[in-house]
Amino acid sequence: xxxxxxxxxxxxxxxxxxxxxxxxxxxxxxxxxxxxxxxxxxxxxxxxxxxxxxxxxxxxxxxxxxxxxxxxxxxxxxxxxxxxxxxxxxxxxxxxxxxxxxxxxxxxxxxxxxxxxxxxxxxxxxxxxxxxxxxxxxxxxxxxxxxxxxxxxxxxxxxxxxxxxxxxxxxxxxxxxxxxx
Amino acid sequence: xxxxxxxxxxxxxxxxxxxxxxxxxxxxxxxxxxxxxxxxxxxxxxxxxxxxxxxxxxxxxxxxxxxxxxxxxxxxxxxxxxxxxxxxxxxxxxxxxxxxxxxxxxxxxxxxxxxxxxxxxxxxxxxxxxxxxxxxxxxxxxxxxxxxxxxxxxxxxxxxxxxxxxxxxxxxxxxxxxxxxxxxxxxxxxxxxxxxxxxxxxxxxxxxxxxxxxxxxxxxxxxxxxxxxxxxxxxxxxxxxxxxxxxxxxxxxxxxxxxxxxxxxxxxxxxxxxxxxxxxxxxxxxxxxxxxxxxxxxxxxxxxxxxxxxxxxxxxxxxxxxxxxxxxxxxxxxxxxxxxxxxxxxxxxxxxxxxxxxxxxxxxxxxxxxxxxxxxxxxxxxxxxxxxxxxxxxxxxxxxxxxxxxxxxxxxxxxxxxxxxxxxxxxxxxxxxxxxxxxx
Numbered sequence: 001x002x003x004x005x006x007x008x009x010x011x012x013x014x015x016x017x018x019x020x021x022x023x024x025x026x027x028x029x030x031x032x033x034x035x036x037x038x039x040x041x042x043x044x045x046x047x048x049x050x051x052x053x054x055x056x057x058x059x060x061x062x063x064x065x066x067x068x069x070x071x072x073x074x075x076x077x078x079x080x081x082x083x084x085x086x087x088x089x090x091x092x093x094x095x096x097x098x099x100x101x102x103x104x105x106x107x108x109x110x111x112x113x114x115x116x117x118x119x120x121x122x123x124x125x126x127x128x129x130x131x132x133x134x135x136x137x138x139x140x141x142x143x144x145x146x147x148x149x150x151x152x153x154x155x156x157x158x159x160x161x162x163x164x165x166x167x168x169x170x171x172x173x174x175x176x177x178x179x180x181x
Numbered sequence: 182x183x184x185x186x187x188x189x190x191x192x193x194x195x196x197x198x199x200x201x202x203x204x205x206x207x208x209x210x211x212x213x214x215x216x217x218x219x220x221x222x223x224x225x226x227x228x229x230x231x232x233x234x235x236x237x238x239x240x241x242x243x244x245x246x247x248x249x250x251x252x253x254x255x256x257x258x259x260x261x262x263x264x265x266x267x268x269x270x271x272x273x274x275x276x277x278x279x280x281x282x283x284x285x286x287x288x289x290x291x292x293x294x295x296x297x298x299x300x301x302x303x304x305x306x307x308x309x310x311x312x313x314x315x316x317x318x319x320x321x322x323x324x325x326x327x328x329x330x331x332x333x334x335x336x337x338x339x340x341x342x343x344x345x346x347x348x349x350x351x352x353x354x355x356x357x358x359x360x361x362x363x364x365x366x367x368x369x370x371x372x373x374x375x376x377x378x379x380x381x382x383x384x385x386x387x388x389x390x391x392x393x394x395x396x397x398x399x400x401x402x403x404x405x406x407x408x409x410x411x412x413x414x415x416x417x418x419x420x421x422x423x424x425x426x427x428x429x430x431x432x433x434x435x436x437x438x439x440x441x442x443x444x445x446x447x448x449x450x451x452x453x454x455x456x457x458x459x460x461x462x463x464x465x466x467x468x469x470x471x472x473x474x475x476x477x478x479x480x481x482x483x484x485x486x487x488x489x490x491x492x493x494x495x496x497x498x499x500x501x502x503x504x505x506x507x508x509x510x511x512x513x514x515x516x517x518x519x520x521x522x523x524x525x526x527x528x529x530x531x532x533x534x535x536x537x538x539x540x541x542x543x544x545x546x547x548x549x550x551x552x553x554x555x556x557x558x559x560x561x562x563x564x565x566x567x568x569x570x571x572x573x574x575x576x577x578x579x580x581x582x583x584x585x586x587x588x589x590x591x592x593x594x595x596x597x598x599x600x601x602x603x604x605x606x607x608x609x610x611x612x613x614x615x616x617x618x619x620x621x
Binding site: 031034035036038041042045046048049053063066067068070071073074075077078080081082084086087088089090091092093094095097102105106108109110112113115116117119120122123124126127149153157 | 198199200201202203204205206207208210211213214215218226227228229230231233236237238239240242243246247250426427428430431433434435437438459460462463464465466467468470471472475521523564565566568571
């Protein structure tokens with residue numbers, strides 16, 4: 001593919017580069033914070049079994065809290081996992097391509113990924129709106145409101161979408177013979 | 182549009198998208214979301230997100246990140262180094278003894294962890310270099326580690342069986358117990374195969390130098406201490422769970438904490454190790470969870486089309502198959518799908534269709550779960566899509582080529598298929614232990 005060093009035609013605009021840098025920095029921080037949630041999960045589960053066995057006091061909120069933590073863990077961490085290429089691909093054909101050709105196919109198939117994430121995000125937003133308007137609660141002994149976790153989940157999906165677009169720009173740059181740092 | 186045509190379109194577009202190398206979760210999610218919107222219009226736009234609430238309500242899924250964390254922690258903790266040494270000295274004199282010892286090591290690790298990740302990481306970092314250094318045949322050794330670590334999902338605890346339990350609505354404990362005997366049989370077959378092959382062709386496994394084998398009985402017995410820590414971890418996890426002290430998810434947390442503690446005691450718990458473990462745990466958990474999320478939506482769309490009825494009509498009326506023929510058809514479809522699709526996605530999409538049919542045909546769903554996991558093991562090591570293959574490629578030393586990795590699995594796939602056949606023919610092998618526990 002033709003690339004002109006001086007005329008600047010093939011270069012991506014500065015705003016795009018800033019977007020990629022900013023989104024990836026945010027997702028890295030969010031992902032690295034989400035990483036620690038594994039210890040929170042281990043912690044509350046141990047606390048719950050300890051309390052039940054030794055003090056005979058079952059903790060009612062542990063099960064739901066565990067579920068909320070797992071949802072936050074993989075939805076907030078998903079974008080960082082994508083950054084470090086943690087999402088598996090079927091590489092029968094893909095694995096044999098050169099890095100540049102990989103980037104080229106990815107710029108095309110990114111449409112499918114982004115389409116899915118947009119539908120996911122729209123669903124998340126409307127579901128969160130519903131939870132906020134009607135004060136939706138879980139029908140359990142603890143009965144927590146569902147809006148907070150829905151907000152966290154939707155934010156995670158939103159970050160995933162931003163990351164997918166950032167990776168699209170990265171691939172586009174690579175196809176044009178430019179590496180974004 | 183006819184039902185068959187929609188099925189064909191959904192699965193063929195999924196295969197095509199997977200072949201482009203886009204991330205698996207994206208490919209599945211796109212086909213699911215697009216199909217939902219095309220079939221039912223805007224009203225279906227919440228279907229992908231609703232899947233996240235099904236996931237949210239699957240409490241036992243918490244075992245997934247906990248076991249992944251535990252697997253990496255175990256491989257970092259150095260617990261396997263001592264164990265390997267013990268197996269090395271005790272099994273060394275046999276033909277192919279070190280390879281057989283590696284199978285033993287994999288069984289012990291499988292009993293502490295619910296995935297194949299731990300076995301792969303330990304096998305590739307400790308057993309593989311050691312076996313290569315002693316001149317063992319690289320193709321055989323590569324196969325031993327891939328096949329051996331796949332026992333992680335059959336021998337309890339097993340995350341794949343937890344997932345099956347949630348989808349099929351069967352008790353986890355029964356499923357776990359049902360995996361014990363088939364798992365040990367398969368491990369024994371691996372060992373017998375290695376022994377016979379090395380006996381007939383000693384070049385595959387050179388005998389150890391005498392100074393390696395000349396270990397006093399006292400020292401030999403002292404080496405058995407290496408088994409104490411794994412035994413303690415196994416008891417803390419499975420023992421407390423069996424006695425009903427901890428719940429399923431809590432016992433996974435106990436296991437994770439115990440592995441961390443072991444690493445701490447062995448002075449292996451550096452900041453770097455902790456960071457790596459956390460990062461890999463997040464990355465692998467996210468990979469699995471996003472695939473499950475997308476596959477649930479795919480399954481929901483497919484189910485909304487009335488797939489359950491259509492499948493049983495196809496098998497029972499159109500093709501007029503006997504129950505056993507249907508069962509074999511199902512297993513074959515697992516093996517074929519498993520070559521191209523992630524096994525968790527396959528489980529989420531196909532199991533809800535198959536399990537009710539299996540029950541209505543009069544088969545035992547617990548036994549079917551064990552058969553399913555064994556076909557997953559085959560899927561883990563068969564190309565083009567197999568987790569152990571991916572892990573092996575990422576971890577193998579440079580002298581092991583891709584062709585070596587592919588060739589190495591052939592005999593083990595056969596052994597797995599034979600074991601599946603045996604467990605199909607004699608369901609009691611799987612059901613004996615759970616029945617015994619339930620006091621039936």
